[in-house]
Amino acid sequence: MRIAMMSVALLALATAAGATPDQAGTGSADLQVQLTGLRSAKGLVHLCLTASPAKFLNCKDDPAAVSRSVEAGKAARLDLGKVRPGTYALLIVHDENRNGKLDMTLGIPREGFGFSNNPAMKPRAPKWEEIRFTMPASPTVQQIRIRYVL
Numbered sequence: 607m608r609i610a611m612m613s614v615a616l617l618a619l620a621t622a623a624g625a626t627p628d629q630a631g632t633g634s635a636d637l638q639v640q641l642t643g644l645r646s647a648k649g650l651v652h653l654c655l656t657a658s659p660a661k662f663l664n665c666k667d668d669p670a671a672v673s674r675s676v677e678a679g680k681a682a683r684l685d686l687g688k689v690r691p692g693t694y695a696l697l698i699v700h701d702e703n704r705n706g707k708l709d710m711t712l713g714i715p716r717e718g719f720g721f722s723n724n725p726a727m728k729p730r731a732p733k734w735e736e737i738r739f740t741m742p743a744s745p746t747v748q749q750i751r752i753r754y755v756l
Contacts, residue, residue, distance in 0.1 A: 633743040634688035639696060643752040645718065647679035649702035655686060655694055659734040663694045678702070695737045696722035700752055711756055718752040727753060 640654065653674045654665035661668040676684060676702060699708050700718030703734040725736040739748065 608699050623707065625664045634690050635741070635743050636745040637646040637686040637689040637741060638745070638747045639686065640747055640749045641681055641684070641720070641752055642646055642749065643718070643720070643754075644678060644681065645754060646702060646705060647677075648745075649700065649704045651678050651681035651684075651715075652674045653684060653686075655689070657692055658696075659738075660739070662697070662734055663731055666695060672673050682696075689741050691741050691743045692720070693712045693738050693740055695734065695739070696720075696748055697737075697748060698750055698752060714755050716756045718754045720750040720752045722748055722750060724749075724751050727755075 620686045620743070641651065644651070653676070654671055655673075655710045656662050656665055656671040658670070661671075665671045667674060670688075672686060674684065674686070698718075698720040701708070702717050703709065706720070721732055721737040722739045723737050725732045
C-alpha cells in the first residue's frame with residue numbers, strides 16, 4: 607500500500623540521528639523554517655534538510671543531511687543557520703508522544719507531518735520534484751504546514 611510506504615519513510619525521519627555538518631561557506635545564507643498547523647505543543651518536532659534526491663525520504667541514511675529535534679511548543683520558527691545554495695527538501699514530523707517514532711494505525715500516520723512546498727496529500731509518499739526547493743545565496747524562509755490524517 608502506498609500510504610504504508612510513506613509511513614515507513616516518515617518513520618525513518620522521526621528516528622533519524624542528528625547530523626549537523628559544517629554548512630558555512632562562500633555564498634551560504636540563513637534558512638528559517640516556519641511551521642503552521644501544529645495541533646498541540648506536546649512532544650517534539652523532528653526536521654530534516656537534505657539535498658539527496660535518492661535519500662530524501664530516508665534522511666537517516668544521508669550523512670550530509672541536517673536533522674533537528676525541537677520541543678513542539680518552540681517549533682513555530684526554526685533557524686537552521688547557514689546553508690549553501692542548492693536544491694533541498696525539508697521533511698517534518700510532529701512526534702506528539704515523544705516515543706521517537708511516527709505512530710501509525712493501519713499504515714496511516716496518527717501524528718503530524720509536513721514537507722517543503724506543502725504538496726497535496728496523495729495516497730503515496732511525495733516525489734522529490736514535489737518537495738524540492740532552491741536555496742539562494744540570500745536569507746530564505748520556508749513555510750511548512752503540518753498535516754494530520756487521524
